[in-house]
Amino acid sequence: MPVIRTISKVAKLALLSTPGCGCQPLTVAVRTISFSPRQVTSDASFHSVSFSETDHPKVLITGGLGQLGVGLAKLLRKRFGKNNVILSDIRKPPNNVFHSGPFIYSDILDYKNLREIVVNNRITWLVHYSALLSAVGEANVALARSVNITGLHNILDIAAEHGLRLFVPSTIGAFGPSSPRNPTPDMCVQRPRTIYGVSKVHAELMGEYYHHRYGLDFRCLRYPGIISADSMPGGGTTDYAVQIFHDAIKTGKFECNLRPDSRLPMMYIDDCLRATLEVMETPADTLSMRTYNINAMSFTPEELAQELRKQMPELEVTYNIDPVRQAIADSWPMNFDDSNARKDWGWKHDYDLPELVQTMLNYSGVETRMVHAN
Numbered sequence: 001m002p003v004i005r006t007i008s009k010v011a012k013l014a015l016l017s018t019p020g021c022g023c024q025p026l027t028v029a030v031r032t033i034s035f036s037p038r039q040v041t042s043d044a045s046f047h048s049v050s051f052s053e054t055d056h057p058k059v060l061i062t063g064g065l066g067q068l069g070v071g072l073a074k075l076l077r078k079r080f081g082k083n084n085v086i087l088s089d090i091r092k093p094p095n096n097v098f099h100s101g102p103f104i105y106s107d108i109l110d111y112k113n114l115r116e117i118v119v120n121n122r123i124t125w126l127v128h129y130s131a132l133l134s135a136v137g138e139a140n141v142a143l144a145r146s147v148n149i150t151g152l153h154n155i156l157d158i159a160a161e162h163g164l165r166l167f168v169p170s171t172i173g174a175f176g177p178s179s180p181r182n183p184t185p186d187m188c189v190q191r192p193r194t195i196y197g198v199s200k201v202h203a204e205l206m207g208e209y210y211h212h213r214y215g216l217d218f219r220c221l222r223y224p225g226i227i228s229a230d231s232m233p234g235g236g237t238t239d240y241a242v243q244i245f246h247d248a249i250k251t252g253k254f255e256c257n258l259r260p261d262s263r264l265p266m267m268y269i270d271d272c273l274r275a276t277l278e279v280m281e282t283p284a285d286t287l288s289m290r291t292y293n294i295n296a297m298s299f300t301p302e303e304l305a306q307e308l309r310k311q312m313p314e315l316e317v318t319y320n321i322d323p324v325r326q327a328i329a330d331s332w333p334m335n336f337d338d339s340n341a342r343k344d345w346g347w348k349h350d351y352d353l354p355e356l357v358q359t360m361l362n363y364s365g366v367e368t369r370m371v372h373a374n
């Protein structure tokens, strides 16, 4: 019992000294406390990165070379200035990305390297995009567990120690077959059947725990499947909804790996990235929760093909079901209830299915014409 009493006393102290706002310097160095309990006083200057709401944040994006990171960096750089947003990844950036703003190598499994980057660049916001998605995660569970869970622990500790505002995306994949699927609310049973989903529920719970325990300013949105024209998805279940545009334009044909009636929540990338910026800028006292569903539309492969055929009547779609992806899709939400995000911080999507299709075709058409011209 004395151990439990001591822990709860420390917890109370931490809660009292950081009243739910990550902008305050933390009184506890989290990684230190987890291995050898050592209090760090609140005036210790080495971790007190000062960030006031009037300053521009200094942002680090991990896993930034995937489907979403480059677009987010572009949006944030427009708002906060090119040099205030650092993209990072373990892959080599293409020329255009390398020359568009700061890029740095960062492996989220390397705690010391991460800490060095945060300290040397006086980072105040951390957007944690590194992950293995649902389908690649099932193909390599050990790596997914390491990147999505061990990597997240490094991120949480760094963010807590340095008083960062931390964004970690979750996903429709954080729900499972026993969750209500149509619609899926923020609060319900979450028993996902993929390592990806399990790691994302873990991230939601750990982030919220660090928020309550250490005052970490943790913010999390559960994204639907994201559709983008100029970046390719990294191996998920919703990838078909991006691939169909590329194949339709290139060959007029598409082979879909999900059943025609597989209904999933989806969103155009611009809405997703804007939501991310909006929730990061929302004053902390407006957030009644730390993890929100966000939604835009919901469709099946058949409905997407029908919408595409309004502009490409010749489009041929065949179905060759991937049992792994199909089982995942069958366990995920069909419709997402995002009423809390709409109520608390005014979330509103811009793109429904017709606008999405028009935008993707316009963009991909331009790209195709450029490729043919070269």
Ligand SMILES: NC(=O)c1ccc[n+]([C@@H]2O[C@H](COP(=O)([O-])OP(=O)(O)OC[C@H]3O[C@@H](n4cnc5c(N)ncnc54)[C@H](O)[C@@H]3O)[C@@H](O)[C@H]2O)c1
Binding pocket: 062, 063, 064, 065, 066, 067, 068, 069, 088, 089, 090, 091, 106, 107, 108, 109, 128, 129, 130, 131, 132, 133, 147, 151, 169, 170, 171, 172, 222, 223, 224, 225, 226, 227, 232, 233, 234, 235, 236, 238
């Ligand atoms: N794209 C979607 O449809 C979608 C939907 C819901 C949630 N999300 C979440 O958004 C985030 C970004 O998604 P994305 O589609 O850009 O993912 P992605 O798979 O395209 O990119 C992930 C990136 O993480 C990097 N990475 C892998 N291991 C790493 C390591 N050890 N250290 C540093 N980086 C590492 C990869 O190199 C890759 O560039 C993820 O957390 C994902 O779960 C995405």
Ligand SMILES: C[C@@H](O)[C@H](N)C(=O)O
Binding pocket: 133, 134, 135, 170, 171, 172, 173, 196, 223, 224, 225, 226, 233, 235, 236, 237, 238, 239
């Ligand atoms: C939905 C999302 O998390 C990702 N696009 C996947 O399918 O794995």
